[in-house]
Amino acid sequence: MADEPSWDDIFSGSGDSTGRARTTPEEDGASRPAAPRSGPVSRRELRERERQQERGRSVPDAAPAAGSDAPSARAEEPALAPQREPADPFPSTTTAAAPPPKPPRRKTHRGTWILAIILVVVLGGGAIGAATLWNQVAPGVQALFGAKPSDDYEGSGNGTKVQFTIASGDIGSTVAANLAKAEITKSTEAPYKILLANPSISFQPGTYSMYQHMSAQSAIDRLQETDARLVTKLVIPEGTTLKGIVSLMATATKLPTADIQKAAADYRSYGLPGNATSLEGYLFPATYELDPGKTAHEYFQEMVDTMLKRLQSAGVAPAQYEHTIIFASLIQKEAGLAADFPKVARVFQNRIDQGMLLQSDATVAYGTGSTGRVTTTDAERADASNRYNTYVHKGLPVGPISNPGDTAIEAASHPASGSWLYFVTVDLETGQTVFSTTYDEHLRAVSQFQAWLRAHPSYNK
Structure with missing residues (x-):
């Protein structure tokens, strides 16, 4: 018919007289897929497209008759219309699907409760017991809250007395190491840093009354106090014989008697007159302060030196x-x-x-x-x-x-x-x-x- 479009019109896609592309009712209907939307695609739209594709794959293709050019049944099925859902409140700014957000972490007060329990236990133990317990648990509490454990104690000790000895010749590093070894300070480094910062600090050899778990500063300060020093003495009465002095020295210094006797027998090493035949008589009787680390020979030498000075003071000629x-x-x-x-x-x-x-x-x-x-x-x-x-x-x-x-x-x-x-x-x-x-x-x-x-x-x- 004259009004019918020619084959050229049908296949040319030139449209009708209105300038609109000519389509069949099916092409105007729901069977025509919607044109892709320009711009960002929400995650919800992506999920919907994936569901549509999944539904399409779940329908098996109809097998065409042998020798037939008919399109498959899948091609002739109308596309499913997308279901309406509420707009995504968190539209994606990219075309890729973003992972779902993690749920907010629930705050915990476990550390606070542990600290509270520790404080109750510590405070219930009394002043000395509390200090001791706190020093024991403090590193763990500090680690719990992410703090670096301290290398020092706090305060002036836990009340447990300790006798601490400084020997002649001990240097600062030796004193610091011995303080830590005796469990007076928590570490060697803490007192040693104080000594390095103040080179004027010096120590008097002797034995001191100290306490366990003292802060480095309180330990150093106590070693400077005269009252803390336990002065032990060797008292030699006038008229005491060499045999008696050996016995007194062994008791006071705790040196082995054999070592003292050996030192006494070596009388020629003390600078005595050539006609002297023994240490007897040359050990000046007096009160001598004990010096930890001192040998028997050094004690005897001190007594001999004192006697020679007394002879000189009395005007006695060496001969x-x-x-x-x-x-x-x-x-x-x-x-x-x-x-x-x-x-x-x-x-x-x-x-x-x-x-x-x-x-x-x-x-x-x-x-x-x-x-x-x-x-x-x-x-x-x-x-x-x-x-x-x-x-x-x-x-x-x-x-x-x-x-x-x-x-x-x-x-x-x-x-x-x-x-x-x-x-x-x-x-x-x-x-x-x-x-x-x-x-x-x-x-x-x-x-x-x-x-x-x-x-x-x-x-x-």
């Missing part, structure tokens, strides 16, 4: 050191009261000058090894093999019999004036001594002493 020491050691053992020392020196000097035997029981007793006795037996006084027996051998004994003090050294250097040839202590408790010029006077004084001994038998042992 007379040995003679003076022997004489003074005899006076120290025989005299009682300090006022009698010069008189006793005069008696011995007068007897030496007159060629008389000194007849000192103290020398005889020393030679027998019984240095604690003041009396001797007839057999002991007759024993010529005892080189210290002044009842047999004239002059001073062969060596010192004690370690004399200043009073005895002064008396040996400057005897009193007098003609006495005898003396005897008639009361050992008071030290009363009778000096006599004649032998008869002396015998009466001896009878007086013997009566005293009978009344005090404990002294005659």
